[in-house]
Amino acid sequence: MKTVTMLLCLITMLLIDSAYSNTVMRLDMAHRDTLSPKPTPFHRIEDIMGMDQKRHGLISQKIKTKKGGARMSLGSGFDFGEAQYFSEITVGTPAKKFKVVVDTGSELTWVNCRFHGKGKEKREVFRAEESSSFRKVGCMTKTCKVDLINLFSLTTCPTPQSPCSYDYRYADGSTAQGVFGMDTFTVGLTNGRVASIPGVLIGCSTTGTSFHGADGILGLALSDYSFTSKATNIFGGKFSYCLVDHTSNKNISNYLIFGSTPSSTTKAPARRTARLDLNLLPSLYAINIVGISIGDTMLNIPPIVWDVKRSGGTILDSGTSLTLLADAAYKAxxxxxxxxxxxxxxxxxxxxxxxxxxxxxxxxxxxxPQLSFHFKGGARFSPFRKSYLIDAAPGIRCLGFVSAGAPATNIIGNIMQQNHLWEFDLAASTLSFAPSTCL
Known part of the structure; x- marks a missing residue:
């Protein structure tokens, strides 16, 4: 029976690969600050800093221990009073939609959920047992005991039939607890059709701290069980996004795309390409920054700041809002x-x-003057001024940098990334980027 099931899964994947080889998967993506009621501008900046600093702690802790494809909407969360970007995922059979935070720094995709009658009810939740395609991960399996250990799977196993549980602990003490399962995701394609992706790992979070305005997290970090790995295996080894202005309303969005970027986005200005170091900080998207300039002047920043082997280094992260720099770089x-x-x-x-x-x-x-990040190899990323002198309130703007301490991992956050197209080529280990209106 097991052999037959595996054969059916293989046939299904081959059919998907054949049927959608000339299409692109995409998800709409909007900035998370688009939820209501809106907080005051000052409270928003305070919340952003609090979340970013907690997130930096989590990332630091974690470091220590030719096909077409599909697309998803992607947009600002400004109207939601949040400082990240949202997309919608469609999960289960029958399919249900959930609003999730798009996070390149997280491996686990999870949604608020009920399982065996237990779970969150304040917002719409995923009722796992009502999905005919949901399959729990057993607590006695190698998947649970070994493969998912980095996703905080628990060793407790009351009975051989019990599901694999997790306790996802964040550095600030917030948590997400639930059970692991596999289910089918339904995604939109650029040719107007839809595709089903079976066997995607999903966390059914029954308790824990919720993200305001979101039903869960879409984990886009690179690991064997992330959504990124599943989608790029089907649609090709690339994904891309263009982050709209973080103050955009909820009606303004762009797309998170898996597969080759539509040709219309490849027009001038020409893209710049840098190396994407996928092995330096496992699961995170490390980039090799060698310096920062202001105008024509390269700042005096010690090389140790950019050296991963000496507890430095830099990552690109859609889940962090401001840009966090090691103390020496921040001061400069x-x-x-x-x-x-x-x-x-x-x-x-x-x-x-x-x-x-x-x-x-x-x-x-x-x-x-123009601020620029310089990559090893010569590429230069020059964000728009509104990305580093950011709106805090009417007439008030702040420098959008936070000291991360020393030594520390540097994080280029989503506000610095806004109004640029970013393409992650996982097969070639390259990062390409170019200015864009994202409209």
């Missing part, structure tokens, strides 16, 4: 930018823990 960047803000009134908004904020109601942005 903010002092370098501050010189161009002399005469602009510096303010300290109440309850905003960010250090450098200014009354820029009469400030000409053109006076602020």
């Amino acid at each position: 960047v903010v002092s370098g930018l501050e010189r161009y803000l002399v005469g602009v009134k510096r303010v300290k908004p109440e309850d905003v823990p960010i250090e450098y904020c200014y009354d820029t109601s009469k400030f000409d942005d053109r006076k602020l």
Whole structure:
């Protein structure tokens, strides 16, 4: 029986591969700050910093221990009072839609869920037992005991029939507890059709801390059981996204795409390409930054800041909002930018823990020089000024950097990435990027 089941799964995957070899999978993607009710601008910045610092702790802790494809919508969460990006996933049979945070720093895809009558009921939840395609992962299996150990699978096994449980612990003490299962995801294709992807690992979270406005997480980190691995195995070894302005409303979105990027996005300006170091910080998307410049001046930042082997290094992360820099880099960047803000009134908004904020109601942005990140090999990423002098409140803007301490992993967050197309070529281990309106 087991052999027959495996054969049927193989046939299904081959049929999918054949039927959709000339299409692209895509998901709509919107920024998470698009949920209501809206918080005050200052509270929003405070929340962003709190979440980013907790997330940096989690990532640091974690470090220590030719086909077409499909697309998903991707957009800002501004109207939701959140500082990340949302997409919708469709899970189970019959299929149900859930709003999830798109996170390149997480391996586990999970949704709020009920299993055997236990689970969250405040929002719409996934009722696993009502999905005919849901298959629990048994607690006695190698998958549970060995393969999912990095996803915090538990060793407890009350009976051989019990599901594999997890207790996903975050550095700030928040948690997600539930059981692992496999289910079918339904995805939209660029040719207007839909495809079913069977056997995707999903966490059925029955308790724990929820993300405001979201039903769960879409884990896009690179590991054997992440959604990325499953989707790229079918649609080709690439995925891409274009992050709309983080202050966009919920009606503005772009796409998270698995497979080759549509040709319309390859037009001028030409993309720049850098190496994607997939083995330096396992599951995370490490990039080899060698320096930061302001205008024509390369900042004096010690090389140790960029050296992974000496507890430095840099990752690109869609789940972090601001850009976190090791202390030496942070001081060099903010002092370098501050010189161009002399005469602009510096303010300290109440309850905003960010250090450098200014009354820029009469400030000409053109006076602020271009900041650039320099990659090994010569590529240069030059974000728009609004990505590093960010809106905090009407007339008030802040430098969008946070000190991560020392030594520390540097994180280029989603606000710095906005209004650029990013393509992750996992087969070639390259990262390509270019400015874009994302519209």
